[in-house]
Amino acid sequence: MNTDIALWMVQDGVVTGAIYGLMALALVLVFAVTRVIFVPQGEFVSMAGLTLGTLQLGQTPGTVYLLVGGGLLVAAVEMVQAARLGLLRQRLPRLILAWIILPVAMAMLVVWLAPHKLGSWVEMALTLGLIVPVGPMLYRIAYRPLANASVLVLFIVSMAVHYALTGIELAMFGGEGLRTNAISDWVLGSGSMKIGAQSIWVVSASVACMVVLWFFFERSLYGKALRATAINRVGARLVGISTDLAGRTAFLLAAAIGALSGLLMSPITTVYFDSGLMIGLKGFVGAILGGMVSYPLAVLGAVGVGLLESFSSFWASAYKETIVFTLLIPVLLWRSLTARHLVAEDEEE
Amino acid sequence: MKAPPLLQATDLRVAYGKIEALYGVNLQVEPGSIVSVIGPNGAGKTTLLAALMGVLPLSGGRVEFAGRDVSKLSVEVRVAQGLSLVPERRELFGELSVEDNLRLGAFARLRRGERNAAGDLESIYARFPRLKDRRRQFAATLSGGERQMLAIGRALMARPKLLMLDEPSLGLAPLITREILHIVAELRDTGVAILLIEQNARAALQISDLGYVLETGEVALQGSATELANDPRVIESYLGLRSATPVAQT
Numbered sequence: 001m002n003t004d005i006a007l008w009m010v011q012d013g014v015v016t017g018a019i020y021g022l023m024a025l026a027l028v029l030v031f032a033v034t035r036v037i038f039v040p041q042g043e044f045v046s047m048a049g050l051t052l053g054t055l056q057l058g059q060t061p062g063t064v065y066l067l068v069g070g071g072l073l074v075a076a077v078e079m080v081q082a083a084r085l086g087l088l089r090q091r092l093p094r095l096i097l098a099w100i101i102l103p104v105a106m107a108m109l110v111v112w113l114a115p116h117k118l119g120s121w122v123e124m125a126l127t128l129g130l131i132v133p134v135g136p137m138l139y140r141i142a143y144r145p146l147a148n149a150s151v152l153v154l155f156i157v158s159m160a161v162h163y164a165l166t167g168i169e170l171a172m173f174g175g176e177g178l179r180t181n182a183i184s185d186w187v188l189g190s191g192s193m194k195i196g197a198q199s200i201w202v203v204s205a206s207v208a209c210m211v212v213l214w215f216f217f218e219r220s221l222y223g224k225a226l227r228a229t230a231i232n233r234v235g236a237r238l239v240g241i242s243t244d245l246a247g248r249t250a251f252l253l254a255a256a257i258g259a260l261s262g263l264l265m266s267p268i269t270t271v272y273f274d275s276g277l278m279i280g281l282k283g284f285v286g287a288i289l290g291g292m293v294s295y296p297l298a299v300l301g302a303v304g305v306g307l308l309e310s311f312s313s314f315w316a317s318a319y320k321e322t323i324v325f326t327l328l329i330p331v332l333l334w335r336s337l338t339a340r341h342l343v344a345e346d347e348e349e
Numbered sequence: 350m351k352a353p354p355l356l357q358a359t360d361l362r363v364a365y366g367k368i369e370a371l372y373g374v375n376l377q378v379e380p381g382s383i384v385s386v387i388g389p390n391g392a393g394k395t396t397l398l399a400a401l402m403g404v405l406p407l408s409g410g411r412v413e414f415a416g417r418d419v420s421k422l423s424v425e426v427r428v429a430q431g432l433s434l435v436p437e438r439r440e441l442f443g444e445l446s447v448e449d450n451l452r453l454g455a456f457a458r459l460r461r462g463e464r465n466a467a468g469d470l471e472s473i474y475a476r477f478p479r480l481k482d483r484r485r486q487f488a489a490t491l492s493g494g495e496r497q498m499l500a501i502g503r504a505l506m507a508r509p510k511l512l513m514l515d516e517p518s519l520g521l522a523p524l525i526t527r528e529i530l531h532i533v534a535e536l537r538d539t540g541v542a543i544l545l546i547e548q549n550a551r552a553a554l555q556i557s558d559l560g561y562v563l564e565t566g567e568v569a570l571q572g573s574a575t576e577l578a579n580d581p582r583v584i585e586s587y588l589g590l591r592s593a594t595p596v597a598q599t
Binding site: 027228 | 381402404421423426428429433436438439440441442443444445446450452453454455456457459503504507518520
């Protein structure tokens with residue numbers, strides 16, 4: 001291997017590592033706030049890639065049905081709950097606005113604009129508008145009713161949600177893969193040291209996203225409230241931060257991070273309906289390296305996974321997944337030897 | 350016509366599975382008063398506060414607060430209506446700074462858009478100067494007394510009408526206990542009603558207006574704090590021979 005190939009592979013590793021890093025951030029966030037190991041995180045990525053691809057073909061993506069259907073389901077669940085508490089009349093107007101009128105309006109906007117092919121930026125905005133609300137909907141339907149269940153039960157729910165979403169994606173987009181147009185197609189550098197514009201987009205957007213998240217958690221009231229919930233759920237409720245609000249916000253962010261990753265990644269790799277799991281799992285390996293609690297370590301771990309994957313696909317491409325997942329064993333051994341107290345805390349709940 | 354009580358619990362029942370922890374407790378707190386609940390360990394004192402706050406669901410009875418039935422409302426809504434609990438375990442945010450802990454205490458108010466909530470920080474710091482010195486430190490690094498002050502300060506940031514304190518002196522040195530109870534008495538003078546659970550029955554009754562004795566999930570005795578402090582049964586069971594020893598002993 002010469003320097004050129006090594007540099008090219010480092011570049012490739014950093015770009016995929018940045019995406020895995022975003023996955024890892026979302027996984028740590030969701031786990032810290034809700035104790036959910038969010039296996040379907042990658043599904044937002046594949047869904048965003050496929051939605052953007054469909055829009056670029058000038059067609060209406062199936063995601064509009066998911067959004068409207070999910071909204072109706074949440075509205076139904078909320079109405080039943082409000083009726084049980086005898087608060088139906090008070091809550092009904094807001095429920096209908098948030099879960100029926102807004103999703104339908106968003107879906108109609110997409111149906112109306114899709115055939116006009118208004119360019120990358122508009123199509124990306126529409127994709128975000130379709131996918132981000134699905135995060136809180138998933139929380140409300142699948143996780144909220146079990147908010148006090150054990151980590152294991154929540155994990156099993158995650159597996160179920162993963163299979164359900166993969167099936168829905170197959171129904172919405174079919175088995176064909178899609179690759180979206182690059183945001184811009186210029187290339188930096190020359191000769192053997194070329195950096196594609198999309199690589200720069202991926203890395204800079206990931207870094208920007210991480211900086212925004214940092215400010216959110218360090219400076220904003222809601223960011224602090226999420227951290228407070230992660231640190232002490234009882235304490236958070238006692239100051240008026242509802243577990244429900246924190247959960248919804250965490251899933252909203254996770255969906256936003258996932259959808260953004262999908263927009264960034266789809267011009268580089270062809271996305272299929274079932275691409276999500278692998279992307280999510282690689283992020284998960286990164287998150288494990290950070291112990292599921294540390295954001296910076298999770299990102300570093302994920303970039304490491306990207307690099308490892310890039311180099312192992314050069315030396316032993318048949319084994320590249322094996323190598324990445326084998327890395328988990330020594331890390332988990334080391335973690336379980338050093339972090340006994342984490343288990344104890346979990347049993348307490 | 351007497352004004353209605355701030356808090357009225359009627360026939361309050363709580364069960365852990367099939368085991369009943371509270372059997373029909375009736376309790377009232379008038380605005381601007383201190384009410385103590387004393388009783389042996391396992392009598393259901395902590396359960397009582399958790400049920401009033403909504404942390405535990407009721408299996409029967411109801412809780413009215415400020416003239417509204419809050420029995421079915423969530424903890425968060427009760428906080429927004431002016432009910433606050435400082436739990437026995439304090440439940441602070443250990444890896445956030447002291448100041449962030451206090452700010453989050455006003456979460457319900459900030460969420461409603463009350464911008465003056467930040468100004469309350471200064472009044473909390475005036476009451477607890479030690480917290481001001483430690484404002485940038487993680488809450489987890491505080492001493493036991495400071496943690497209790499922070500827990501009370503955080504609860505006050507919500508501007509409660511009724512502050513419920515569960516064993517504020519637990520694990521604290523006598524001197525700090527006295528300081529904390531002194532602050533509790535001061536809070537009453539600012540118009541905050543207090544519902545206090547305290548192992549140190551003597552010290553609690555000294556600052557209280559009314560008292561309840563809770564035994565195995567039921568109210569065994571109730572009356573004014575002076576009545577209770579002189580009741581032979583209370584002296585025997587809860588004040589005991591300590592009546593001869595100094596007040597601050599825990």
